[in-house]
Amino acid sequence: MDCEDCGSLLRAPGTSSNAVHSSIVPIAEVRIDDLRYLRLLMNTLSMIPNSGRPIQSLTTIKLRKKGSLPGLVGLTRYQMQEYRTGGRNRDAPSSRHIITFYSSLLEQLSDDSVKAVMAHELAHAWLNEHIGPEASIRREEDADILAEMWGFGKELAALAEETEPISATPPH
């Protein structure tokens, strides 16, 4: 049982909590019990080239069964706590990202597609921290472009193959 709103997690016995250290994510708590997704996350993190601009604000990466929205595979949440002094610096230590992956849908995808989902969510967090959430109007495209620049072209293609795009207009 866990709380959707505060993101708190009631741990089952034997649940492990790890920290990751990589060039892109210097330190984040990882709450992923399933070895498949833990391995795929480590693979994904190790594939991202070191640009010297890590995601400092990413504090937590977790895995849950399913989200509150149908069809959700991953979610990047950006929490910025307001300063009373009106600080607008998005690199302030009080801002943080939490990435959640949802296993009920990920388990239908191949390893490559899961890595594409993970790279996409990490790209959202990177863009929010270094470019700014308000600077991008095509957030989904931008995240995919960055993930492709990181070297996930093959994985993104696999994901596109295994999922159906939502068409804006109904078919005739």
Ligand SMILES: [Zn+2]
């Ligand atoms: Zn996205």
